[in-house]
Amino acid sequence: MFAFIIRRTTQAIFVMLVISMIGFAIKNKIGDPVRDMVGERVTPAERAEIREQLGLNDPFTKQYVRFLKNAAHGDLGLSFFYKKPALEVIIAKAPATMELVFGAGLIIVLVSLPLGVYTALRPRSFLSRFTMGFSTLGVSMPVFLTAIMLIYIFGVQLHWLPSYGRGETVDLFGNGWWQSGFFTLDGLKHLILPCVSLASIMLPLFIRLIRSEMMEVLETEYIKFAWAKGLPPMRIWMVHAFKNTLLPVVTVFGVQIGIMFAFTILTETVFQWQGMGYMFLEAVERSDISLLITYLIVVGSIFVIVNTVVDILYGLINPTVRIAGRK
Amino acid sequence: MPYDIEAMNNNTPILTIKNVVKHFDISGGLLDQLKLKNGRIVREKTTVKAVNDVSLTINKGETLSVVGESGCGKSTLARVVMGLYPPNAGEIYYKGDRIDHLTHKEMLPFRKKMQMIFQDPYASLNPRKTVKQTLEEPLRFHNPKMSRTAIHDKIISVMKQVGVDPAWSSRYPHEFSGGQRQRISIARALILDPDLIVADEPVSALDVSIQAQILNLLMDAGRERGLTYLFITHDLSVVEHISSRVAVMYLGTLCELAKTEDLFATPAHPYTRALLSAIPRVGETKPKNIKLKGEVPTPVNLPTGCVFHGRCVYANERCINEVPKRTLLDNGTLVACHAVEENRDMD
Amino acid sequence: MKNSIKRFKESYLFYSFKRDKIAMASFGILVIFLLLSLAAPLISPYNPYDATTTDIMNSEIPPVFMDEGTSEFLLGTDNMGRDLLSTMFYGLRISVLIGLGAVFLQATIGILVGLTAGYMGGKVDAVLMRIADIQFSFPYLMVAIFISAIFQLMFGIGSFEKLAVPLLVVIIGLAEWPVYARTIRASVMGEKNKEYVEAARVIGLSQPVIMFRHVLPNTLTSVMVISTIQVANAVMSEAALSFLGLGMPVTMPSLGSLIKSGFEYIFSGIWWITIFPGIFLILFVLVINLLGDWLRDVLNPKLYKG
Amino acid sequence: AKTLKVGLDADPVSLDIHVQLSGGMLQLSHWSFDPLVRWTQEMKFEPRLATKWERMDDLTMRFYLRKGVKFHSGNPFTAKDVKWTFDRMRTSVDYKGLIEPFVGIDIVDDYTIDIKTKKPYALLLNMATYFFPMDSAFYTGTDENGQPKDAIVKIGPSFALNHMSGTGPYVVTSREHGVKVVFDRFKDYWDTKSPGNVDQIILTPIKEDATRVAALLSGDVDFISPVPPQDFKRIDKDSHVKLVTINGGRIISFQMNSDRRPEFKDVRVRQAMVYAVNNAGIVKKLMKGTATVAGQQGPEGYAGYKASLKPRYDLKKAKALMKEAGFAKGFECTMIAPNNRYVKDEKIAEAVVQMLAKINIKVNLKTMPKAQYWDEFDAKVADIQMLGWHSDTEDSGNFSEFLIMCPNKETGHGQYNSGMYCNKTVDELTLAAQSETDLAKRASMLQEIEQILYDDAAFMPLHWQNLSYAGKKNVEIAPVINSMNFPYFGDIVVK
């Protein structure tokens, strides 16, 4: 456990360093942030002066060292566009993305578990075949197409669901930090389409994963032994087989949740969801470099954190890894 | 071969294993080794002590069998001998040349002379290579100048010898049965005309009726080519049948080394006794096995003193504290046991 | 040669292929798609990448079966006046090119890394896999932006059109190699402990020879299976990048950029610019996926599905 | 109480109106502040905080200020606020160029000021539309961080970033940048005659065109702008919403860099290119008619507009000119254009590439987001570069000064002239027109410039973008819009 935490932390720090380095390396290649901050009439000389004030003209190493020094104090720089500390901007945007990912994750779990288990148990039934066919179609659909179709059908044609933004939110902790869309009807309505399209990327994958894991588990000796013990089928499927199915699924879920954060860029763009992904793309367009680097660092840490949590979780449900020292 | 009395007596060691130790570090990277103990960080390595201070000599023409329970280090020893694992300590000599510290290049001439046969007939052949390719590779590698026809002829002759129809040379392993595959493995080992063959449980995975075929083949080849075998197995009846001498291992240590007849007639070490008594024999109704006590310890946490003390009914204080030395008995048997040395009553 | 054809015909692969209607149909469609992409310049009525033959005045003509459609443009035209059918063929060509190219690159890097990591183990493995992890935690968009920036710096703006395809190949290739590295590593770890590898070491073969001639061929089944899926993914990634405006230049639209430019129009009733390429793309990816599924079922049902 | 939900492509970047000179900030200025004077739809001046003005001499104009006006903070509005604001503009990088012709403001009494210029200046009133008096008392002192409250900070927190006090119709009550701004009607707003009846405006930035339209159609918002041309038909068809457009002054053009590409030095090649571009086609097909085909810099209504300078699309003539110039076989060149700056910018560039291909000029086009574009534009990385320009002063001279005059780093003239066009006569005329106060004479000078540029094919004019708005049927959009794209929400009526 101890080694595990140290390892994860070093890994995280290493990831951050690499990311920030890459971020810094390209910062000059993705445009001049000053351009977006001034009107078109401002002369090049004045722009140069602003650049100088912002320290954008310093050599790479100097800027990077300065960045690292500040970063060590938790200061990842100011967003040019938001005129606020970049971390603050991202923290303000994070709840939106988290809720999106959470909603999508919820959909994935709620749908893929029963369907995956069902298709594994009754592989020849009509519903299974349909599910599998549909999931192949699902993995073949680019998210943005799914999103567009959902908007077109449910937003534009049927007027059932809103097609952009987060709708009405409530302040969760009373300090304005977490604006949640989960507790108002309007917010929930706004969540549906983006969550569904985000979930649509991973859902087929999980149905298949659960199905094949479950099928594999069903073939094992211990399941056969459970039958030989005369246990009721439900206990064998839902307790014995299911828990073993979950083990690999949990790890994959961890990795995929991390990847899902990356996919929010597409979904949030299509739905104009005011989260980190959308912000990232806008930051790219605006060359808001501090924000970009901070985003990457945050996403990188989410990736590491999620994986760590999942690993710990994995340890909790899998007794064989609980012994210390062994991997 | 063993039954070749002359060869047995001539006693030229072809292979000498001296105090070989092989430990595997399974503690992973530095970070895995760190542990929090009583609020302090300590570095702790976890090692599997697979082979501990084993010494043996194998004489030319004999078949030396190594037996022991699963995990006692038989395969590890074989692999150390073959240069697949570098030993942590100790030396290995092939006909007087030390071979355990050689570079890949320096080792090549010895590779030709020492070959290995493996246990699993399904995993020991590359599934993507035809029989011909499998047999050709070592030949070509060690004899780059050999002509195509010479290679071809050699392959045919070896295939004939192991009893695989040469017409099948362009087939893939999955088209053969387990026994046939094991024949091909043997052919691959024989094709370089080695002097020493290390066979790691070559018949354990085979059915009785096939096992006999393979054992016959090995014995015939040995006789015809004057091979020396280091034969690893856990099947004592096979050991009894084919070997001239037997080494019994327990938890990485050698506990008894004796001529086959002596070992089976008068096993000295308590572990050997238990082992022998446990083999079920056809026609015996009542098993009369000597019961061992306790649980098999792991090679990670080796017991102190005699590694067998935890399961030995004759163990006393000394066995717990002191590692027994090898004692040479009258009949030439080497045994590492305090009880034997002290002549404790063991019946 | 004859022998290997015969062997193939007798193989389990071919046997199961003959029995699987879906696999056969998918294969048929895939072949058609590949032929279309190969022959795009020959069979397309127009060359959509040639600015001289397109005319903005022809833009947004609906497909022939609609009232305002003309038989000149069977599936209508896009917003720039390009013949949609021809553009789809050319776009497909690009998708295929990028899909195959990117997968080739991914596979090369991934196999090298996976093989080295898996075979060497220990520190090398730890370092390489950590790199793969880090790479994996990057959204490929980031990789795209990064590499675009470097390319531009190196080659300037003028050659952008010529560079777009190699650029995308590199982007998608670099973004997804960890998938290969992991799969190969897992297979190698499984293979390297098999006794045939030890047998090769006993013969005295050197490490690279063992790695490439013995271990690698035995991991190729999994490479084949994930490759189909990775081609599908690469095609989708290209579409996604083009959708975000980071892909093919506007003058050389791929299926993704077509869908993107159509997206702006879909609400105004000009559905064909999105729908036709969309269906085309989905169908293409779908048949690859179906074949991939089938391959996985046949070759390696236990292959990791992540 | 009426609420108007507005969906725009962007929201104001700050509450400090001097932090940046941009359309978005000026819109905000009009919603929460009032200028001294403002443009009407007919391009006339309408008194706002200045009720009257008179020219004292060549260099001075006297403004009489409105009495009884209150700032949002409750402070009364007086002459000192105007002067304070002007002085603040001086410290703004964005504004200081704009007010460069001015000497300063003299306070005559609490409600009278004199504005002085360095030279005779014809566009003084035009410039007065940029003077949005700020609450000097409110912005004086230091904030909790010890920073002066009037500091103009481009990056990072400042008092004015999050606080404002103007005289305008709306007070910002909440703002989450990039997400939402809420404006509440200012209770003590001086303009009691204004028909405006909206109590609250909720502004949501919706960047994606299609989404913005979808939001209007699904009823999530009441008002959107801009409206993408391809959706005009659909909005027209929908019975709940309506579309309003108005001619705008932004010229979309391409500059041909004759320094980079010697072929462009030949006037016949430039002319051929202008002849080859079917700008009417672009307007019809891409802009769906929501633009005015251009043959010169300034649109109709501007002083320099010359009716005879018609757009000239003639492919035959273009080919002939190319042949004459010896380039019948054509040549290859590069082009860059932004892809998120002007309406359909990317598509327009693509269309122009198509059209130039017809006279065998093969163009390699690269488009990019505006954040990257301007650097590339300045670096003149491509042979042909797109530029859209709206005159700050609603006057033709501004175009020439920035886009056509010989580039000169010191004076800042020709700052956006990436075509490197350089013509002494044009330069002289432009400068002369700046200080010519006789409007008729000035107009003829400006027209002469247009004629020269036309003959020289100094740049490739495409069209003037129209402005487009759409809203629910009950929102009276038409009366409050103008060609500057400053919808006067203070006066908007929702039935």
Add this chain to the structure above:
Amino acid sequence: MSHLLEVQDLKVKFALRFGDLTAIDGISFTLDKGERLGIVGESGAGKSVTGFAIINLLSKPGFIAEGKVLFKGQDLSTLPGREMRKIRGNRISMIFQDPMMTLNPVFTIGTQMVETLKAHRNITTQEAEKIALEKLRKVHIPSPEKRLAQYPHEFSGGMRQRIIIAISLLNDPAIIIADEPTTALDVTIQAEIMDLLQELCQEEEMGLILITHDLGVVSQVTEKIAVMYAGKIIETGDTQTVVTDPSHPYTRGLIKSLPGALKTGEKLYQIPGMMPNLTAIPPGCAFNPRCNLKDEICLKEVPLLKRTEKGIMAACHMI
């Protein structure tokens, strides 16, 4: 007199893609209370399938095509699933080959024992645990109270196999089917387990079907033997008679080929060839290609089990 278990003409097939594969081709045997039957044969002979067919637990494409499995007169082969479940793990228990794979790694031993009891009896967890402890003691697991809360990976192979035996004993079954219970274990441990099984059978009067390929084990543990070859029983009878004086050429060959019987280094007796693939069983006697006694008739007619003068049954034309 009715037998505890009577298998009559059992035929098991696997429905494969290219047609049905007959894995067991009409075997019959009986088992009485307290009797110990050994089933031996080469790999693929159909030993395990026989075991699974008895408890009607054939894996997927397998099914009982013909024949009956009478347990106390009740035909198990046609019993509905619900009824069959009442018998499995209750009246008939099965022990599998690999103790490492047989226990579910994610549940404690206690859970896995208690659930078995609860599935068949209406008892509380406490009561179930008490029974579990008692059985663990019976199989000589030291300090069983602590062990209940442990997971399978915390036990050694031998211990696990003993736990599995304890599980199969939980409901005091009438029959235990042990499918190669010691193949994965070392000889010393094998001996212990075999002792244990034998002891239990004698104490509890349980019937034991011991499936193995080790003739030595069979001859030590069982009283009755059935030798299988390519899906058929080719010789069956009293264990000692069969192993010391086999009748069928295959059994004879098998016993002769054991290394233990000969002098060191002597050439072993070998049966040529190998057991045919079940898809390509030669006509007539399945053993004919390997047989040194074969005659015309062996190539044509399938031999039936006949009682020999030694009192055992053998299926060979030549006897």
